[in-house]
Amino acid sequence: MDQSTDTPALEPVAAAATPAAPTPAPQQVVYSCSPGLGVFLLQLKCSIAISSYQSGKFYLVGGKPDGGLGIYERFFRKAMGIYTAPNKLILATLFQIIRFENALKGEQMINHTYDACFVPRTTHVTGVLDAHDLGVNKEGKIIFVNTRFNCLATTSSSQSFTPIWKPHFISKIVDEDRCHLNGLAMEKGRARYVTAVSKSDTIDGWRDRRSDGGIVIDVVDNEIICEGLSMPHSPRLHNGKLWVCNSGTGELGWVEPAPKGAGKFHPLCFCPGFVRGLGFHDKYAFVGLSRPRYERFEGLALDQKLKDADSEAWTGVQVIDLTTGNVVQWFRMDGPVAELYDVNIVEGFNQPMCIGFENDDILAFITHDELVSK
Secondary structure (H helix, E strand, O other), rough: OOOOOOOOOOOOOOOOOOOOOOOOOOOOOOOEEEEOHHHHHHHHOOOEEEEOOOOEEEEEEEEEEEOOOOEEEEEOOOOOOEEEEEEEEEEEEOOEEEEEEEEEOOOOOOOOOOOOOEEEEEEEEEEOEEEEEEOOOOOEOOOOOEEEHHHEEEEHHHHHHHHEOOOOOOOOOOOOOOOOOOEEEEEEEEEEEEEEOOOOOOOOOHHHHHOOEEEEEEEEOOEEEEEEOOOEEEEEEEEEEEEEEEEEHEEEEEEEEHHHHOOHHHHHHHOOOOOEEEEOOOOOOEEEEEEEOOOHHOOHHHHHHHHHHOOOOEEEEEEEEOOOOOEEEEEEOOOOOOOOOOEEEEEOOOEEEEEOOOHHHHHHHOOOOOOOOE
């Protein structure tokens, strides 16, 4: 009798599971500063406001009572231009312009540490305009650089913006970043000077003029007063001079205006980075530095200047003595925060803080005025 042997069916063998690659920990920002920066800010009775559009960070940097450095940060998508005034901040962001007011009164402090608390009180929803620098005119209206539409604009109660000025070489108000208008200097409550990367009148035309197409324009006369710059930013009037960051060369300097673009740029000093963002206190300039995106900013004189100085670009703020051009203090960021946009000075406060929209602080922070008697 034949006997058959049942062969068991072969079960598919599962492949050995490949262990999942561990998720890398988020890279941390490392802050460093000159040893005396905290004391320096305490002596000046001011602090530094810094925006980073690339990381969405807004920083308030001041001196602690013990002389150390206090760093307060909040997240605002594409934080850009900063305006400061007594007890007031205005910040341009991705699609909003936000007005902050200091809610503390007199000698009030929070946690025995913060001597100002800037709270969002008004938000203008503009849509994505690539708003850059901003200021406030003598009527109290916000003026901002509308880079996407090549003009200066103000906020509107019904529209995204109201255009109030455009360069004479821009043929129309159109949604095309043609000249990369970016910087704004205010004088006595009016827009006085602006910077642009070029005088191009075609969409994205500025990108082909980055090395030497930069200009400064007198808004009042609508006339170019200096040209031949490299990606200029952050025009500011201080102590009778028009200061400009010549970003593509890494230089801080001042402009001697002249008609028909014949003005001259006088460099004061070289900073190791793409210089952009500029605030002043007395004889000191607070200059923002960024590590440039080489795929977009390659070919600028900054590259060669860094090689000549045997240096690498870094991100942070350098404090320059305007009488000598020397760096007297510095604040540096290493890590994922590579690009800063604006730097400004918050006068009168040692260590301010602000309330943002990313956590519940704004829900619980409630203050009120005194009862108004009828």
